[in-house]
Amino acid sequence: MLTIDKVDISSKAQVNEFVMFHYSLYKNCPQWVPPFISDIKMMMNPNKHPFYEHSDAEFFIARRDGEVVGRIAGLENKPYNKYHEAHQAVFYLYDTIDDQEVSNALFDQVFDWAHKRGLNQVVGPKGFSAFDGYGIQIEGFDHRQMMNMMNYNFDYYPKLVENKGFEKEVDFVSCFVDAKKFQMPEKILEIARRVEERGKFKIKRFKDKKELISWAWPIGEAYNKTFVNNWEYYPFSQNEIKFLVDQLMIVADHRLIKIITYDDKIVGFLLGFPDISAAIIRQKGDVSLWKPWGVADLMLEMKRSKWISLNGVGVLPEYQGRGGNALMYSEMVKTVRDFKFEYAELTQVAETTKQMRADLINVGGIEYKNHRVYRRDI
Numbered sequence: 001m002l003t004i005d006k007v008d009i010s011s012k013a014q015v016n017e018f019v020m021f022h023y024s025l026y027k028n029c030p031q032w033v034p035p036f037i038s039d040i041k042m043m044m045n046p047n048k049h050p051f052y053e054h055s056d057a058e059f060f061i062a063r064r065d066g067e068v069v070g071r072i073a074g075l076e077n078k079p080y081n082k083y084h085e086a087h088q089a090v091f092y093l094y095d096t097i098d099d100q101e102v103s104n105a106l107f108d109q110v111f112d113w114a115h116k117r118g119l120n121q122v123v124g125p126k127g128f129s130a131f132d133g134y135g136i137q138i139e140g141f142d143h144r145q146m147m148n149m150m151n152y153n154f155d156y157y158p159k160l161v162e163n164k165g166f167e168k169e170v171d172f173v174s175c176f177v178d179a180k181k182f183q184m185p186e187k188i189l190e191i192a193r194r195v196e197e198r199g200k201f202k203i204k205r206f207k208d209k210k211e212l213i214s215w216a217w218p219i220g221e222a223y224n225k226t227f228v229n230n231w232e233y234y235p236f237s238q239n240e241i242k243f244l245v246d247q248l249m250i251v252a253d254h255r256l257i258k259i260i261t262y263d264d265k266i267v268g269f270l271l272g273f274p275d276i277s278a279a280i281i282r283q284k285g286d287v288s289l290w291k292p293w294g295v296a297d298l299m300l301e302m303k304r305s306k307w308i309s310l311n312g313v314g315v316l317p318e319y320q321g322r323g324g325n326a327l328m329y330s331e332m333v334k335t336v337r338d339f340k341f342e343y344a345e346l347t348q349v350a351e352t353t354k355q356m357r358a359d360l361i362n363v364g365g366i367e368y369k370n371h372r373v374y375r376r377d378i
Helices: 011-025 038-044 076-085 099-116 159-165 186-198 210-216 218-224 238-251 276-285 292-304 315-338 354-362
Strands: 002-004 057-064 069-077 088-096 121-124 138-139 165-178 201-205 257-262 267-275 309-313 345-349 368-378
Touching: 002 099, 011 057, 011 069, 011 088, 011 257, 011 345, 038 309, 057 099, 069 099, 076 088, 088 159, 088 292, 099 121, 099 159, 138 159, 159 368, 165 354, 186 201, 201 315, 210 218, 210 238, 210 368, 218 238, 218 267, 257 315, 267 315, 309 315
Parallel strands: 088 121, 309 345
Antiparallel strands: 002 057, 057 069, 069 088, 121 368, 138 368, 165 345, 165 368, 201 257, 257 267, 267 309
16 A cells, blocks of 8 residues: 655654665666765754745655655745746655656645645756756756765656656756867967957955965855846845855865956856765765765865766856857866866756856767756646
């Protein structure tokens, strides 16, 4: 018999059961990079995650004859709904065996939960913060997931979701770049050179991690403003900005973070991260200060990785036609080459940013992964 149960988040046993199902389902999948166990548990803790300061979430688990066979979370992001004048629920942490009955039952539970809250549409997967990754993967299953910056799923997930009546909302494409073929048109390089010579636009580079941390708050505020025209935007709270910045600083290499300023105001940024997927896989997502060998493994992987993820690249809309974009792309090429990365990934670029996607293809990027956010009216 199939049952769907609400998770009691005050119960460590139930939380652990919900979290660890994902790990058992994907344990033999080489393309999957396990999320940090502590991060998922934090999402389920209203006392620790800033999402709960303004919004709500519930978690559900599917069992068949006592065995866990699926899970899902339902979220109501109230600031997003207010900003977009929507009545939208979100699903996230959706994982299931290849079974339509299980998948349908999980979604029916979220639909019922959303109805009771006066919501009329379900969209997802979308997470609790901007760095949780968007969508269900629909292309590129042979390629390894880029750390925890995106989701990975088996190729049967799109079928299960679409059979339940979900349709495409928006796609997020990731581009692969071979450093040897990463070419910037001479015209763009010349524009970037002239823009920097004029002195209005400047590139801020950080001498050490301490200096980067001192800029953390303005970086977070600029990040929030830069994507104001994007589909997923909503105004972050101060604690959400702090949370994002704190998460960012854990894995940041100060040499790979660059800021674009105009008259000393932050107007854009280039966030680069060494790919530490191999170390996360070795540690099975279980890394904490109480396991210093795991932290050391991650730090070592940061130094030897041949891959870089460029995830968080943007210029404030009002500065995009004034040379800021050219400067950003020029610095992107320098970052990849100066630090001798062999490969780069432009991680999850929304299809709504048409100019940026076209630019990435023009400089040698190949679209090789696609994640789809779905919607269904209820």
